Amino acid sequence: xxxxxxxxxxxxxxxxxxxxxxxxxxxxxxxxxxxxxxxxxxxxxxxxxxxxxxxxxxxxxxxxxxxxxxxxxxxxxxxxxxxxxxxxxxxxxxxxxxxxxxxxxxxxxxxxxxxxxxxxxxxxxxxxxxxxxxxxxxxxxxxxxxxxxxxxxxxxxxxxxxxxxxxxxxxxxxxxxxxxxxxxxxxxxxxxxxxxxxxxxxxxxxxxxxxxxxxxxxxxxxxxxxxxxxxxxxxxxxxxxxxxxxxxxxxxxxxxxxxxxxxxxxxxxxxxxxxxxxxxxxxxxxxxxxxxxxxxxxxxxxxxxxxxxxxxxxxxxxxxxxxxxxxxxxxxxxxxxxxxxxxxxxxxxxxxxxxxxxxxxxxxxxxxxxxxxxxxxxxxxxxxxxxxxxxxxxxxxxxxxxxxxxxxxxxxxxxxxxxxxxxxxxxxxxxxxxxxxx
Amino acid sequence: xxxxxxxxxxxxxxxxxxxxxxxxxxxxxxxxxxxxxxxxxxxxxxxxxxxxxxxxxxxxxxxxxxxxxxxxxxxxxxxxxxxxxxxxxxxxxxxxxxxxxxxxxxxxxxxxxxxxxxxxxxxxxxxxxxxxxxxxxxxxxxxxxxxxxxxxxxxxxxxxxxxxxxxxxxxxxxxxxxxxxxxxxxxxxxxxxxxxxxxxxxxxxxxxxxxxxxxxxxxxxxxxxxxxxxxxxxxxxxxxxxxxxxxxxxxxxxxxxxxxxxxxxxxxxxxxxxxxxxxxxxxxxxxxxxxxxxxxxxxxxxxxxxxxxxxxxxxxxxxxxxxxxxxxxxxxxxxxxxxxxxxxxxxxxxxxxxxxxxxxxxxxxxxxxxxxxxxxxxxxxxxxxxxxxxxxxxxxxxxxxxxxxxxxxxxxxxxxxxxxxxxxxxxxxxxxxxxxxx
Numbered sequence: 001x002x003x004x005x006x007x008x009x010x011x012x013x014x015x016x017x018x019x020x021x022x023x024x025x026x027x028x029x030x031x032x033x034x035x036x037x038x039x040x041x042x043x044x045x046x047x048x049x050x051x052x053x054x055x056x057x058x059x060x061x062x063x064x065x066x067x068x069x070x071x072x073x074x075x076x077x078x079x080x081x082x083x084x085x086x087x088x089x090x091x092x093x094x095x096x097x098x099x100x101x102x103x104x105x106x107x108x109x110x111x112x113x114x115x116x117x118x119x120x121x122x123x124x125x126x127x128x129x130x131x132x133x134x135x136x137x138x139x140x141x142x143x144x145x146x147x148x149x150x151x152x153x154x155x156x157x158x159x160x161x162x163x164x165x166x167x168x169x170x171x172x173x174x175x176x177x178x179x180x181x182x183x184x185x186x187x188x189x190x191x192x193x194x195x196x197x198x199x200x201x202x203x204x205x206x207x208x209x210x211x212x213x214x215x216x217x218x219x220x221x222x223x224x225x226x227x228x229x230x231x232x233x234x235x236x237x238x239x240x241x242x243x244x245x246x247x248x249x250x251x252x253x254x255x256x257x258x259x260x261x262x263x264x265x266x267x268x269x270x271x272x273x274x275x276x277x278x279x280x281x282x283x284x285x286x287x288x289x290x291x292x293x294x295x296x297x298x299x300x301x302x303x304x305x306x307x308x309x310x311x312x313x314x315x316x317x318x319x320x321x322x323x324x325x326x327x328x329x330x331x332x333x334x335x336x337x338x339x340x341x342x343x344x345x346x347x348x349x350x351x352x353x354x355x356x357x358x359x360x361x362x363x364x365x366x367x368x369x370x371x372x373x374x375x376x377x378x379x380x381x382x383x384x385x386x387x388x389x390x391x392x393x394x395x396x397x398x399x400x401x402x403x404x405x406x407x408x409x410x411x412x413x414x415x416x417x418x419x420x421x422x423x424x425x426x427x428x429x430x431x432x433x434x435x436x437x438x
Numbered sequence: 439x440x441x442x443x444x445x446x447x448x449x450x451x452x453x454x455x456x457x458x459x460x461x462x463x464x465x466x467x468x469x470x471x472x473x474x475x476x477x478x479x480x481x482x483x484x485x486x487x488x489x490x491x492x493x494x495x496x497x498x499x500x501x502x503x504x505x506x507x508x509x510x511x512x513x514x515x516x517x518x519x520x521x522x523x524x525x526x527x528x529x530x531x532x533x534x535x536x537x538x539x540x541x542x543x544x545x546x547x548x549x550x551x552x553x554x555x556x557x558x559x560x561x562x563x564x565x566x567x568x569x570x571x572x573x574x575x576x577x578x579x580x581x582x583x584x585x586x587x588x589x590x591x592x593x594x595x596x597x598x599x600x601x602x603x604x605x606x607x608x609x610x611x612x613x614x615x616x617x618x619x620x621x622x623x624x625x626x627x628x629x630x631x632x633x634x635x636x637x638x639x640x641x642x643x644x645x646x647x648x649x650x651x652x653x654x655x656x657x658x659x660x661x662x663x664x665x666x667x668x669x670x671x672x673x674x675x676x677x678x679x680x681x682x683x684x685x686x687x688x689x690x691x692x693x694x695x696x697x698x699x700x701x702x703x704x705x706x707x708x709x710x711x712x713x714x715x716x717x718x719x720x721x722x723x724x725x726x727x728x729x730x731x732x733x734x735x736x737x738x739x740x741x742x743x744x745x746x747x748x749x750x751x752x753x754x755x756x757x758x759x760x761x762x763x764x765x766x767x768x769x770x771x772x773x774x775x776x777x778x779x780x781x782x783x784x785x786x787x788x789x790x791x792x793x794x795x796x797x798x799x800x801x802x803x804x805x806x807x808x809x810x811x812x813x814x815x816x817x818x819x820x821x822x823x824x825x826x827x828x829x830x831x832x833x834x835x836x837x838x839x840x841x842x843x844x845x846x847x848x849x850x851x852x853x854x855x856x857x858x859x860x861x862x863x864x865x866x867x868x869x870x871x872x873x874x875x876x
């Protein structure tokens with residue numbers, strides 16, 4: 001009897017060709033990050049349920065996979081809800097675990113600490129095309145450095161990693177949460193309404209200016225404030241690449257000097273320098289742009305935020321920012337922190353559309369033999385072929401040999417040899433690649 | 439307030455140095471396997487609870503982490519036990535998922551299929567030194583090949599991977615479940631008592647011959663049968679490296695020709711050839727030996743079984759064997775299968791004891807600057823150093839500069855430069871390694 005052998009709903013098996021592309025992309029990204037002095041760390045897939053339920057994770061906490069308590073700890077009769085039945089949970093991102101990791105191990109880590117994390121995270125989302133319940137995240141973070149250097153380096157390293165993958169038409173969009181807050185307040189919104197207004201502005205890409213206006217009004221915000229904010233958004237949308245939008249924001253804020261807006265002035269100067277530095281130090285073809293509508297979803301950002309978009313794609317492929325207070329909330333000791341996360345699955349999807357990654361791969365050959373071939377001779381022949389990095393697969397020759405060769409070529413083999421008693425082994429090229437010769 | 443920031447009980451955070459060693463070992467192992475034509479595949483960390491509760495996993499099924507059902511599917515009031523509360527579970531090994539993977543995707547895979555899997559598995563074991571609740575397994579398998587070639591290739595590839603890591607004093611011990619069964623039966627045990635007898639014999643390393651005899655008698659096995667089995671075990675223990683133990687088993691079985699023992703004869707011939715082939719085709723320094731007491735715990739093995747031990751260590755560092763029926767039980771189509779699993783955590787522990795892996799690493803340098811250095815000049819200087827694969831970390835120079843240099847050296851840095859306005863950048867060597875020069 002055939003049982004259901006599909007993976008769990010919303011999760012994937014990865015076939016050899018898929019893993020190979022992911023592995024090559026991973027090597028390229030990690031190689032770029034290593035050259036900037038970053039080191040990889042790992043945390044367990046499971047964290048305590050309590051640690052993942054502090055509110056730090058925003059909406060992701062609603063998508064959590066809880067792990068059942070075991071043995072005597074599990075008391076089903078006394079359980080009032082799922083949280084009474086579980087003690088552990090699968091991580092939904094890599095940022096909360098990193099903050100815990102740093103709070104625990106800071107004494108053994110360099111200061112500042114430049115970390116790379118790449119690994120799976122889990123979210124019980126409604127299954128839909130292109131969205132998976134287990135997916136890979138790839139983050140770099142600098143912990144213990146509050147300078148602009150940390151921010152420009154994260155942008156530079158991420159842009160370099162993406163450029164290494166051959167992605168082009170990249171734009172790094174930057175903003176600062178403090179500047180965004182000052183701008184929204186200057187329109188007439190109250191300070192305590194900011195988080196709610198941010199969430200609505202964040203939908204601009206999806207619902208357009210009209211949608212944002214309607215939702216703001218529906219939520220009861222003052223008509224005049226909404227009207228002013230819409231003017232700001234319109235100004236932003238109409239701005240050309242050479243327009244000094246940041247200068248316009250500076251002037252706009254100067255006119256609304258309701259409170260002494262030191263944070264906003266610092267933020268504006270920092271953004272201005274960041275754009276200037278990035279324009280001179282990013283890899284060729286990567287643009288940088290101030291985007292006054294950039295919000296980023298998570299509540300924990302405290303300053304500079306950034307996102308990378310690629311021409312022709314309506315999603316961002318990387319995002320991050322400064323989150324200076326999260327680690328302090330865990331360790332009791334304030335530590336500045338800033339991170340940039342590559343949307344690994346989206347990048348892989350783009351690479352698959354482009355037919356993979358150029359270069360590399362190496363020679364891959366088949367050694368054919370008859371079903372009753374002498375194993376000793378076969379092993380000896382395979383060993384003579386298996387030199388350098390050449391991959392050698394031994395295979396029983398089939399009756400339909402031509403078809404077998406075609407199949408191998410489609411799997412990326414570039415050469416073959418046939419073991420025949422008393423004959424010398426001859427390595428022949430498969431297809432037009434010309435990669436294999438003895 | 440400082441909260442508890444330790445990872446969950448029995449699980450680990452991995453620091454940069456630890457991840458680096460693991461990554462290098464992984465690259466070495468995967469490189470060796472690739473040269474034998476193996477390709478990596480991946481399955482999700484979660485499988486359906488049902489799939490992981492068939493009995494196939496033996497005792498590991500008792501150590502399973504169950505994942506709570508979500509939303510409307512969770513009915514706490516109606517639940518009679520943990521299995522009613524959970525629909526998914528974390529995998530406890532890579533073999534059951536591979537069998538499911540193959541049953542699902544065989545039509546898209548080469549035939550035979552040579553797979554590599556490396557990834558975490560989870561078991562809720564009682565925490566103890568050197569044993570973790572999340573740990574890495576590293577398996578290769580050949581699916582769809584029932585020949586001796588599959589077995590010798592798995593042994594050869596695994597021995598090559600371990601030798602690549604610089605491990606020495608390796609012995610591959612081989613046996614065959616059918617031969618072991620015939621031998622135990624020839625002592626006078628009943629066929630249906632074999633699984634229970636195997637479990638006791640498997641403890642020989644831990645409890646010694648005397649312990650095995652006592653436990654067999656305590657379980658009510660016939661005194662005469664136990665006595666004969668003890669003679670066999672004694673003969674095995676006293677056998678020297680040059681003794682023809684397999685020949686002795688052949689003769690012993692020939693004298694007890696109670697039933698026509700075709701399976702045992704096939705197994706004995708196959709083992710004999712396997713030892714012969716291995717002795718000629720394994721990497722230098724790796725021995726092969728027939729071990730008539732080798733059992734391997736899992737119930738699913740059907741023929742040849744193997745284990746690798748290393749001189750000076752009382753645990754095995756790799757193990758595997760033929761399991762020809764598991765995939766058929768899932769897919770309804772019988773597929774021969776054979777696999778070899780490296781005990782990744784044990785290998786890493788051995789490498790750590792030896793001070794890591796020789797070679798490689800690459801140059802790692804620090805670029806020091808003052809806290810108020812010009813970021814533009816710093817980025818330009820870093821870019822001139824960041825050539826080839828050199829890793830360049832920018833760092834604020836501390837007052838105790840000598841101590842800072844010592845710390846870097848202990849972290850594996852081999853060079854540094856200091857950014858000073860108006861001075862040319864000079865890359866200097868750190869410590870005695872001499873690896874960095876401009």
